Amino acid sequence: MGGKAEKGTPKYIANKIKAKGLQKLRWYCQMCQKQCRDENGFKCHTMSESHQRQLLIFADNASKYIDDFSKEFADGYLELLSRQFGTKRVNANKVYQDYISHRDHLHMNATQWETLTDFVKWLGREGKCVVDETEKGWFVAYIDRDPATIAALEAKAKKEKLDKDDQERMLEFIQKQVERGKKEDMDEPKYTELKRESSQERLTLTLKRKVEDKPEVLSKSALQSVKPKEHSIKKTKGDSKRSVLDEIIDMQESQKEKANRKDYWLTEGIVVKIVTKSLGDKFYKRKGVIERVVDRYGAHIKLTDDNVKLKLDQNHVETVIPSPGRAVKFVNGAYRGLKGLLANVQTDKFCCQVEVTEGPLTGRIVKNVQYEDISKLAS
Numbered sequence: 001m002g003g004k005a006e007k008g009t010p011k012y013i014a015n016k017i018k019a020k021g022l023q024k025l026r027w028y029c030q031m032c033q034k035q036c037r038d039e040n041g042f043k044c045h046t047m048s049e050s051h052q053r054q055l056l057i058f059a060d061n062a063s064k065y066i067d068d069f070s071k072e073f074a075d076g077y078l079e080l081l082s083r084q085f086g087t088k089r090v091n092a093n094k095v096y097q098d099y100i101s102h103r104d105h106l107h108m109n110a111t112q113w114e115t116l117t118d119f120v121k122w123l124g125r126e127g128k129c130v131v132d133e134t135e136k137g138w139f140v141a142y143i144d145r146d147p148a149t150i151a152a153l154e155a156k157a158k159k160e161k162l163d164k165d166d167q168e169r170m171l172e173f174i175q176k177q178v179e180r181g182k183k184e185d186m187d188e189p190k191y192t193e194l195k196r197e198s199s200q201e202r203l204t205l206t207l208k209r210k211v212e213d214k215p216e217v218l219s220k221s222a223l224q225s226v227k228p229k230e231h232s233i234k235k236t237k238g239d240s241k242r243s244v245l246d247e248i249i250d251m252q253e254s255q256k257e258k259a260n261r262k263d264y265w266l267t268e269g270i271v272v273k274i275v276t277k278s279l280g281d282k283f284y285k286r287k288g289v290i291e292r293v294v295d296r297y298g299a300h301i302k303l304t305d306d307n308v309k310l311k312l313d314q315n316h317v318e319t320v321i322p323s324p325g326r327a328v329k330f331v332n333g334a335y336r337g338l339k340g341l342l343a344n345v346q347t348d349k350f351c352c353q354v355e356v357t358e359g360p361l362t363g364r365i366v367k368n369v370q371y372e373d374i375s376k377l378a379s
Contacts, residue, residue: 030069030110031058070111077119078128082142089141089278092120092131127311130279141278143311154297157315158263168370175349256334264296265331266314271376272301276316283310287320289378319375321345321352327377328354335366339377 005011027036029045031054036042045051058065080099081090096116099105113119120138124131130141266272267290274286288301288310301317302309322328322342330338335356343353343365354374356364 028107028109029054030107031055031065066110066112069106070113073106073108073111074119074123074128076106078123078142081129081140082144085142087142087144087278089130089139089280091136092116092138092140095140130310130312132279132282134280134282139280153313153315154263161263253334260334260336261332262336264314265319265372266290266293266296266299266317267329267331267337268293269378270329270331271304271320271378272317273320274301274310274312274316275318276312278316279310319372321371321374322376327357327379328374329377330354330369330373331375333369333373335361340366340374342374 005015027039027042028034029036029042029051032045032051034045036045077095077099081095084098085095093116100107108116108119111119113122117138120129120131120140123129123140127143129143132139270290271287272290274283274288277284283303286303286305288303290299291302291309292300294300294311297314298311299314299317300309300311319331324342324344326342328340328342330336330340335354338356338361339358340354340356343355345352349368351368351370352374354366354369356362356366
């Protein structure tokens with residue numbers, strides 16, 4: 001019995017069941033959107049008149065069709081990756097298997113990529129995903145570019161920064177109060193009990209009035225008594241001048257601090273450490289050099305011990321504090337953008353001292369510099 005099976009017959013139901021599942025990719029025609037079950041069926045389809053017409057249409061503008069198919073495939077893959085896995089790191093082949101499990105998906109043999117590896121590398125070059133290769137294959141992590149998500153992350157980072165600054169200021173204020181209290185305890189005079197040595201002795205006071213008729217002696221003694229006072233007055237004025245100068249310097253540094261304190265700190269030429277685990281253990285705690293800053297909050301980073309480049313957000317890295325005597329760069333605060341030499345590190349106070357080596361402030365020692373305000377300068 002030839003022709004198609006009638007609707008409702010066992011053969012018709014069997015054909016529907018077979019057509020529902022996935023078939024061989026090499027027996028699928030993207031232009032005609034027709035899936036053949038075996039090689040003979042695909043050969044018959046390629047010799048059909050309808051297929052020949054579709055090939056003529058494709059030949060007129062082949063690049064347009066390939067570009068459209070490639071865009072549709074990439075959009076579908078990324079949509080599934082973002083919806084099902086978010087920004088988590090996942091095996092690229094697992095995402096592809098989930099994508100092609102849908103019967104009406106667009107096949108890869110109609111795109112510009114011959115293999116899944118080529119497609120994954122393209123995602124990394126275009127900055128759509130963070131990709132890396134392991135022994136288990138290629139892994140991808142979706143980069144969320146949604147403005148609402150970016151704004152939420154920036155607001156969260158800014159809030160954490162403000163909370164951290166408030167806490168640090170409070171701890172610094174408490175530390176100063178403790179030091180002031182210790183100093184007052186050391187300077188406080190010690191009082192002893194007054195004891196009379198002998199109860200039998202009597203205290204006798206004798207008042208004598210002596211008149212001298214020598215005015216010159218009186219004037220001389222009077223001048224002698226006045227001179228030390230003048231000296232003490234001059235000394236007091238000198239101390240007040242020094243204190244006023246210190247206040248002016250502190251005021252200028254406070255103004256610079258307010259003007260240069262930003263919620264972004266990435267700058268080119270510094271060494272940073274990767275602190276995110278979203279890229280896997282392979283890149284966790286690795287160090288790299290910032291080659292280019294993107295949109296203030298992102299950067300292209302090249303690993304120091306490997307020829308690998310990554311694009312990361314500033315929340316995924318932290319500053320690197322070198323050993324004393326090495327070159328550093330101020331990345332935030334009053335001295336933002338200047339270079340210096342690390343003098344010493346005060347681990348108990350979580351800060352350090354830096355000597356400025358460029359600009360009009362060359363030679364100045366900056367104290368109590370926070371770890372996140374400086375980073376090692378790449379050699």
